[in-house]
Amino acid sequence: QLQLVESGGGLVQPGGSLRLSCAASGFTLHYYGVGWFRQAPGKEREGVSCITRSGGNTYYADSVKGRFTISRDDVKNTAYLHITSLKSEDTAVYYCAIPTDDITWSLDASDYHLWGQGTQVTVSS
Numbered sequence: 001q002l003q004l005v006e007s008g009g010g011l012v013q014p015g016g017s018l019r020l021s022c023a024a025s026g027f028t029l030h031y032y033g034v035g036w037f038r039q040a041p042g043k044e045r046e047g048v049s050c051i052t053r054s055g056g057n058t059y060y061a062d063s064v065k066g067r068f069t070i071s072r073d074d075v076k077n078t079a080y081l082h083i084t085s086l087k088s089e090d091t092a093v094y095y096c097a098i099p100t101d102d103i104t105w106s107l108d109a110s111d112y113h114l115w116g117q118g119t120q121v122t123v124s125s
Contacts, residue, residue, distance in 0.1 A: 001026050008021050014125055017085075018082075018083050019081070019083075021078055022036070022081075024098075029072065035051075035107065036049045037109055038090075038093065039093050040089075043092075048064050050099075058070050059105050067085045069082040070082075091124070095115055
């Protein structure tokens, strides 16, 4: 069974940091790019970052540039999103996802076909 499992979310104060993990099972993550998305209540799902299957290229939404870092460890079959300088507007459920085969990189959720269940990040004092 192909599966992605996110972890690492939680309650953090403004200015704090978290590292989110996306563990893949049932397939080899090495062959795929990975995207991270988030969805706040009442808002559409937003692409925040993606990394190509080689790991050589990374992309970020303007809203998170300089604060979020995407990475991958193909030995562990896991991707990561390190989020820093958190703001209240970063509060959302964060998802990782795998794009369809013909997509090299994208921050458009419609280009992704395998999703995890999400992990909640809440930024509050």
